[in-house]
Amino acid sequence: MNYSQAVRKIVSDYRRRISEYEQAELDLMEQNAEFKKCELSLRELKLKKAKGEKINERNLSELEAQNKKIRKSTGLVPPAPNCKVCGDTGRVNGRFCDCAVKLSIASQTGEIGIPLHKFEEVDYSVYGEKADEYRKLFGNIATICSNYPNNKKRCLVISGSTGNGKTYLAGCAVQKVLERGMSVMALTAFSANNRFLKFHTSFDNDKYEYLDPMIDCALLVIDDLGTESILKNVTIEYLYQVINERNTIGKLTLITTNLGHNDILTRYGERIYSRLFDKSLSYAVAIKGKDIRSAL
Numbered sequence: 632m633n634y635s636q637a638v639r640k641i642v643s644d645y646r647r648r649i650s651e652y653e654q655a656e657l658d659l660m661e662q663n664a665e666f667k668k669c670e671l672s673l674r675e676l677k678l679k680k681a682k683g684e685k686i687n688e689r690n691l692s693e694l695e696a697q698n699k700k701i702r703k704s705t706g707l708v709p710p711a712p713n714c715k716v717c718g719d720t721g722r723v724n725g726r727f728c729d730c731a732v733k734l735s736i737a738s739q740t741g742e743i744g745i746p747l748h749k750f751e752e753v754d755y756s757v758y759g760e761k762a763d764e765y766r767k768l769f770g771n772i773a774t775i776c777s778n779y780p781n782n783k784k785r786c787l788v789i790s791g792s793t794g795n796g797k798t799y800l801a802g803c804a805v806q807k808v809l810e811r812g813m814s815v816m817a818l819t820a821f822s823a824n825n826r827f828l829k830f831h832t833s834f835d836n837d838k839y840e841y842l843d844p845m846i847d848c849a850l851l852v853i854d855d856l857g858t859e860s861i862l863k864n865v866t867i868e869y870l871y872q873v874i875n876e877r878n879t880i881g882k883l884t885l886i887t888t889n890l891g892h893n894d895i896l897t898r899y900g901e902r903i904y905s906r907l908f909d910k911s912l913s914y915a916v917a918i919k920g921k922d923i924r925s926a927l
């Protein structure tokens with residue numbers, strides 16, 4: 632499902648719930664004579680008032696109170712939109728709302744490519760004497776994910792060798808942002824690279840489905856950057872585009888990598904390096920052995 636299809640689904644689901652409500656209202660009028668009388672009189676009074684005719688205001692408020700009471704006792708409540716941001720229109724300020732992005736991503740199978748964990752359930756004792764450092768690191772990432780978008784940090788880079796908890800930490804971040812109802816894509820560097828390649832080699836309009844969700848989701852995780860092959864005119868170009876656009880529109884990106892910072896500079900070049908390690912936007916941490924060092 633692409634974004635436009637997701638928007639259509641959101642809009643039509645809401646319309647369906649409204650028409651179900653309207654049907655339930657008609658049914659109640661059929662079954663409940665008191666409600667029918669009250670509802671019809673109320674509609675008539677409101678119509679008169681709208682036309683500017685003089686009406687009995689006290690009568691109006693009494694009918695309104697009675698109507699409300701019957702509706703409440705019979706459970707007839709108008710449906711609220713599922714998304715408070717866009718009111719189930721799927722769009723906000725001329726862009727696709729995050730609810731549409733989320734639905735589109737959810738319709739594509741297997742996009743959460745890493746195991747999920749909860750910050751609240753991390754067992755720091757496995758980190759031995761470094762437990763406090765890890766607690767602090769996990770706590771910082773948890774805070775950034777909990778406060779997003781009301782904080783400055785947008786680009787989180789966790790580097791260090793295999794087996795020191797980077798992917799575990801990413802799994803906690805994903806869970807936290809999902810719990811907040813926001814859209815998440817978590818890809819291995821390999822599958823991110825595949826998307827870049829598919830985008831690059833497709834010539835129809837559907838090709839944007841490969842790239843757009845990577846740019847628009849609230850949190851993008853690229854796990855194990857550096858394990859993918861560098862494809863000429865593809866990997867570095869689209870990786871830059873994705874990271875740069877996400878930084879610009881203020882989306883949260885988390886990258887884990889075995890590479891050191893110099894290796895990143897050598898492999899991906901200055902442009903990507905400067906976006907990943909922008910002092911004002913980035914939170915970069917290097918885990919060496921089991922030592923954690925803030926890298927900025």
Ligand SMILES: [Zn+2]
Nearest residue numbers: 714717728730
């Ligand atoms: Zn929405």
